[in-house]
Amino acid sequence: METLPNIEKPAESEYLNCIRCGLCLAVCPTYQVSLKEAAGPRGRVALARKGLEGQLELSQNLAEQMNACFACLACNDICPVGIHPAELTLAMRHVQEQIRPAGWKQTLFGGLIPHPGRMEAYTLPLRLYQRSGLRKLLYLLGATRLLPRRLRDLEAMLPHLPQRPLRQVLPERVEARGQERYRVGFFLGCAQNLLFAEESAATVRVLQRNGCTVLTPKDTQCCGMPARGYGRLDLVREQAKHNIALFEQAGVEVIVTDCATCGSTLKEYGSFFQGDAAWEARAAAFSAQVRDVSEFLAAIPLEKPQGRIEARVTYHDPCHLRRGQKVWQQPRQLLGMIDGLEFVELPEADWCCGSAGSQLITHYETSVKVMERKMDNLAGTGASIIASGCPGCQMQLNTAVRRRGLEVEVVHPITLLDQAYEVKNGK
Amino acid sequence: MENKLIAELVKIVGKTNVLTTPEDLAVYGYDGTFQEARPDVVVLPENTQQISEVVRLAATRRTPIVPRGMGSGLAAGSVPLPAGGMVLALTRMNHILEIDEQNATVHAEAGVVTAELQAAVEKHGLFYPPDPSSIRHSTIGGNVACNAGGPRCLKYGVTGDYVLGLTVVLADGRILKTGGKPIKDVTGYDLNGLFTGSEGTLGIVSEVLLRLVAKPRFAKTALAEFASLDSASRTVNAILTAGIVPASLELMDQTAIRCIEEAMHLGLNTAVEAALIIETDGTDETTVQREIEACVRICQSSQGVSVKMAQNEAERSALWKARRSMAPALARLAPNKLGEDITVPRSAIPEVVQRLRQISAKYGLPVVIFGHAGDGNLHPNILFDKRQAEQWARVEQMVAEIFAAALAVGGTLSGEHGVGVLKRPYLERALGAASLDIQRSIKQALDPLNILNPGKIFPN
Numbered sequence: 001m002e003t004l005p006n007i008e009k010p011a012e013s014e015y016l017n018c019i020r021c022g023l024c025l026a027v028c029p030t031y032q033v034s035l036k037e038a039a040g041p042r043g044r045v046a047l048a049r050k051g052l053e054g055q056l057e058l059s060q061n062l063a064e065q066m067n068a069c070f071a072c073l074a075c076n077d078i079c080p081v082g083i084h085p086a087e088l089t090l091a092m093r094h095v096q097e098q099i100r101p102a103g104w105k106q107t108l109f110g111g112l113i114p115h116p117g118r119m120e121a122y123t124l125p126l127r128l129y130q131r132s133g134l135r136k137l138l139y140l141l142g143a144t145r146l147l148p149r150r151l152r153d154l155e156a157m158l159p160h161l162p163q164r165p166l167r168q169v170l171p172e173r174v175e176a177r178g179q180e181r182y183r184v185g186f187f188l189g190c191a192q193n194l195l196f197a198e199e200s201a202a203t204v205r206v207l208q209r210n211g212c213t214v215l216t217p218k219d220t221q222c223c224g225m226p227a228r229g230y231g232r233l234d235l236v237r238e239q240a241k242h243n244i245a246l247f248e249q250a251g252v253e254v255i256v257t258d259c260a261t262c263g264s265t266l267k268e269y270g271s272f273f274q275g276d277a278a279w280e281a282r283a284a285a286f287s288a289q290v291r292d293v294s295e296f297l298a299a300i301p302l303e304k305p306q307g308r309i310e311a312r313v314t315y316h317d318p319c320h321l322r323r324g325q326k327v328w329q330q331p332r333q334l335l336g337m338i339d340g341l342e343f344v345e346l347p348e349a350d351w352c353c354g355s356a357g358s359q360l361i362t363h364y365e366t367s368v369k370v371m372e373r374k375m376d377n378l379a380g381t382g383a384s385i386i387a388s389g390c391p392g393c394q395m396q397l398n399t400a401v402r403r404r405g406l407e408v409e410v411v412h413p414i415t416l417l418d419q420a421y422e423v424k425n426g427k
Numbered sequence: 428m429e430n431k432l433i434a435e436l437v438k439i440v441g442k443t444n445v446l447t448t449p450e451d452l453a454v455y456g457y458d459g460t461f462q463e464a465r466p467d468v469v470v471l472p473e474n475t476q477q478i479s480e481v482v483r484l485a486a487t488r489r490t491p492i493v494p495r496g497m498g499s500g501l502a503a504g505s506v507p508l509p510a511g512g513m514v515l516a517l518t519r520m521n522h523i524l525e526i527d528e529q530n531a532t533v534h535a536e537a538g539v540v541t542a543e544l545q546a547a548v549e550k551h552g553l554f555y556p557p558d559p560s561s562i563r564h565s566t567i568g569g570n571v572a573c574n575a576g577g578p579r580c581l582k583y584g585v586t587g588d589y590v591l592g593l594t595v596v597l598a599d600g601r602i603l604k605t606g607g608k609p610i611k612d613v614t615g616y617d618l619n620g621l622f623t624g625s626e627g628t629l630g631i632v633s634e635v636l637l638r639l640v641a642k643p644r645f646a647k648t649a650l651a652e653f654a655s656l657d658s659a660s661r662t663v664n665a666i667l668t669a670g671i672v673p674a675s676l677e678l679m680d681q682t683a684i685r686c687i688e689e690a691m692h693l694g695l696n697t698a699v700e701a702a703l704i705i706e707t708d709g710t711d712e713t714t715v716q717r718e719i720e721a722c723v724r725i726c727q728s729s730q731g732v733s734v735k736m737a738q739n740e741a742e743r744s745a746l747w748k749a750r751r752s753m754a755p756a757l758a759r760l761a762p763n764k765l766g767e768d769i770t771v772p773r774s775a776i777p778e779v780v781q782r783l784r785q786i787s788a789k790y791g792l793p794v795v796i797f798g799h800a801g802d803g804n805l806h807p808n809i810l811f812d813k814r815q816a817e818q819w820a821r822v823e824q825m826v827a828e829i830f831a832a833a834l835a836v837g838g839t840l841s842g843e844h845g846v847g848v849l850k851r852p853y854l855e856r857a858l859g860a861a862s863l864d865i866q867r868s869i870k871q872a873l874d875p876l877n878i879l880n881p882g883k884i885f886p887n
Contacts, residue, residue: 016762017758017762019459019755019758019764020457020458020459020460020461020498021459021499021561021564021754021755022459022497022498022499022561022564022565023561023563023564023752023755024564025497025564026540026542026563026564035471035518035519035521035538036446036451036471036518037451037454037455037498037516038446038450038451038454042454042498043454046453046454046457047450047453047454050453055453056449056450056453057449059449059450061448061449061450062450065450080690080752080755080756080758080759081755081756081758081759082690082759
């Protein structure tokens, strides 16, 4: 049955082909913690189908089932028929925004997030909160314990913030050390710029040391994942066009990012413009150039780090890296290059941490349950460091580690590599 | 559904365990088949006592109860009737209550996922052998209700062979405990056997007590490819009559092989007409090795064009992953599939395979053949497009002929999926009038109000 003729909808085969075998329930984090059919991929596919075919109203509650998906992509991978339930929930959020647009999303994803300058200005109070010593003082006094659990968890997400966003201090062009072997474009993601500037500075240093001249265009906009998660595929496309045009002018061979989510989204640009004659080829060419930093480094000859890191280290696979980009061996290879480092595999390393963008804010209870399983596994490893190349995962892991009272440091794998290179900092 | 009943259900199981939104009702209306109907309410009990109270309430209201696990059934046994009623989903009863190493038993709630139960007992060096393909997305309670099988049943037997005791909520709400830890028990009728495979029509299985065995320490797996389906099916008997009992002996025809290869890229030869996956296991490595080598020799002397042994655990698990994905992967080939579950005496496999191919040719729709050939259990899958009414009509005729073929060689309708809704019309022919009559009497005795999964198993 054809309803809603004038809006952009998911391909029919993505819901008609579901045979309801239920295999996806075995790997879905939101199903596993709720044990409720509507919270699993098979249920969401059925609801999407019934909504689009007119058997069910496209109600707020139906939309909520789509919003409640963590988009960890585990169902996409396991589906024996080859449909992509996680993508379907994103497409359904887009359907919802076309039927019943929410004004605040325009403000947030259209007016604020794509503009790095505005983002930097709006997050200044957070930097002041930390830099002024206020955060330290509150911790010292134990004042955060007075906050309700939920607020305390959100407060704990904040990493140690940089004095200034990296965009303001990183030169647009950083020359390779020694002979230039590669000319690399660096896509500096919003979260990396604002929250994890020190990690991205480390990324640039490691690239530079290994023969890369690094060009970082300063006018990049958000990769688009936040807008996509909230159903604004139209805004994603605007941001994508901007970024594609920007990097076309940069004249680089590859585009590297150290954010798993940015990388996964940038690699999908090609698929966002299917059937758009003006942009399809340009977007596909752009996507083909994108590499996660660990993916890029593992494919080129690397200098052996001289420093040692004496620590037991484990690794959490970000969904957007392992399943989104099929990159999972490379970060482990890089960690394996570091002398002294004892690598221990995290059980269920690719089980979602529960961050999923903003789910700790929007779906707190579920998010906490999902991350508790991660912590059970982490506690068993005895690791003192957990590495993960995704700002969302790192924030979630920070919260989780503090909740549990574990003595575990959360880092980007590239930070460890950088430390091992900068021998003086090596522990 | 009336608000008063909902309120009473909430009182019993709590607000978060009663689902009534249109969205929640819609997704508890299906299982692993294409059948569908919407329930009036979904209840997710957390313990046996709650089930008992819910059933008591339903009995006073004459509300039909459809018990459900993870909804992976292939006979529409957990699909509500069009008249609605209550779906009782046991997924939240997912605790393992006891693993008894001394007596080698496990006591678990019905909603425990079978693979998780297996993993838990294996940590204690114990082994729960039944391994339906849905092992990661079906519950132990559902497995008992359908007497689930799987590849390993050739050597180890089916779910029912491991049931030592059950906790069952009867149609009037009474809680019945059958059996116990003793292995031998002829005190009265075998009620474990009665409730196992009863598809929720006689009582609601809420807890299970299962017998375990020692975990085999070694397993060897071989893949044998055959130029003809006939020679592959004859080889099955050659192996079994040679005095070897492999853990598993699986048959796949050419379409099945192609389908797996397309989905999993294992490097299978798609030019051959059939393949066998053979596995031997045990606690003594040399015996396991000797048995698999004997199987390999038999395959080679039975016109096997290529016989390979899995060289390591990765190759072995890839083969089994492929085999478990078989049925769902068929959906890549056609919009719909109807998977049957006939079982025949194993000497009749070559003949029934021939008959299946004739049926496929006669009606012009593909029938993919694979299954647990070692125990005579085949899964012929008809591929079709349900939107074309004319094809559906042909499918119905084909199903009838497939069942007739199985019965003609001394076989039966279902080895491990159950009757549910889909096989009801053929039941009388399979069982005979006397057996059907007795079974109806049992149903009448245990569920006089006909509120437990009504409309299942028995023809109208």
